[in-house]
Amino acid sequence: MSYTSHLPSDRRPVVISGPSGTGKGTLFKLLLERHPNTFTFSVSHTTRGPRPGEKNGEDYHFVTKEAFEELKASGGFVESAQFGDNFYGTSKANIMEKSAKGKIVVLDIEMEGVKQIQASRFPARFVFIAPPSEEELERRLRGRGTDKEESILKRLAQAKVELEYSKKPGVHDKIIVNDDLETAYKELEGFVYAPLAEM
Ligand SMILES: Nc1ncnc2c1ncn2[C@@H]1O[C@H](COP(=O)(O)OP(=O)(O)OP(=O)(O)O)[C@@H](O)[C@H]1O
Structure with missing residues (x-):
C-alpha cells in the first residue's frame, strides 16, 4: 500500500x-523528508544562548530564564528538563499551533520527558526505538564520531536504564528495533499511518 495517497487517521x-x-534522529529525519506535508517537528524552548x-x-x-520559569509555572510545557545550567522544554502551545495547521507533530524526547508527558496525560503516541544489541549501539555511537570517550560511556550506561524502562508494559505503543534502517523505517511509517481501528 502507498502511504502517500492518504493521511494518518490518528492525528x-x-x-x-x-x-x-x-x-x-535518522528515522525521524526520513519520516519528515518523505512526508513533508504531513509531519513537522516540534521546536523546543531553551534558556541557552544561540550557537552560530x-x-x-x-x-x-x-x-530568558524568567520567561521560561513563567511559562513553566503556568503549565505551558508538556515536558521540561535542566541540562547543566540550561533549561529546555516543549511548549504545549507550540504543539497545538502546528497541529491546528493540519500537521502531525513528531517529538524526539528523552526518557524523563516521556515520563512527564505520560504523567500529564497529554494525548500522544509513544514509539521507542531500540538498538539491535548493546554492542551495535556502541558501534553506532563510536561510528558517529561526535562524542568523546567519556560521553560514549555515559550514553551506554544510560541506554541500559532506558532499555529496562522500555520493557515496562504500557509505556510505549510501539517498539521498533532499528537493525536494518529501511525495515525499521517501514515499521515506523506503518505505525503512524495505521488506521485507528487497528490500534
Ligand atoms: N539502522 C541503522 N544501521 C546502521 N547505522 C545506523 C542505523 N540507524 C542509524 N545509524 C547510524 O547510527 C548513528 C546514530 O544515529 P542517530 O544520530 O540518528 O541516533 P539518535 O538516536 O538520534 O542519537 P541522539 O539521541 O544522541 O541524538 C548515526 O551515525 C547513524 O547514521
Missing part, C-alpha cells in the same frame, strides 16, 4: 524516544 503527536545512538547559525523559532525558541 495525535508522535513521541519518539530511545537510547542515544539508536537512530531516532542557529535561528530563533527554527532551531529553538530562545528565551
Whole structure:
C-alpha cells in the first residue's frame, strides 16, 4: 500500500524516544523528508544562548530564564528538563499551533520527558526505538564520531536504564528495533499511518 495517497487517521503527536545512538534522529529525519506535508517537528524552548547559525523559532525558541520559569509555572510545557545550567522544554502551545495547521507533530524526547508527558496525560503516541544489541549501539555511537570517550560511556550506561524502562508494559505503543534502517523505517511509517481501528 502507498502511504502517500492518504493521511494518518490518528492525528495525535508522535513521541519518539530511545537510547542515544539508536537512530531516532535518522528515522525521524526520513519520516519528515518523505512526508513533508504531513509531519513537522516540534521546536523546543531553551534558556541557552544561540550557537552560530542557529535561528530563533527554527532551531529553538530562545528565551530568558524568567520567561521560561513563567511559562513553566503556568503549565505551558508538556515536558521540561535542566541540562547543566540550561533549561529546555516543549511548549504545549507550540504543539497545538502546528497541529491546528493540519500537521502531525513528531517529538524526539528523552526518557524523563516521556515520563512527564505520560504523567500529564497529554494525548500522544509513544514509539521507542531500540538498538539491535548493546554492542551495535556502541558501534553506532563510536561510528558517529561526535562524542568523546567519556560521553560514549555515559550514553551506554544510560541506554541500559532506558532499555529496562522500555520493557515496562504500557509505556510505549510501539517498539521498533532499528537493525536494518529501511525495515525499521517501514515499521515506523506503518505505525503512524495505521488506521485507528487497528490500534
Ligand atoms: N539502522 C541503522 N544501521 C546502521 N547505522 C545506523 C542505523 N540507524 C542509524 N545509524 C547510524 O547510527 C548513528 C546514530 O544515529 P542517530 O544520530 O540518528 O541516533 P539518535 O538516536 O538520534 O542519537 P541522539 O539521541 O544522541 O541524538 C548515526 O551515525 C547513524 O547514521
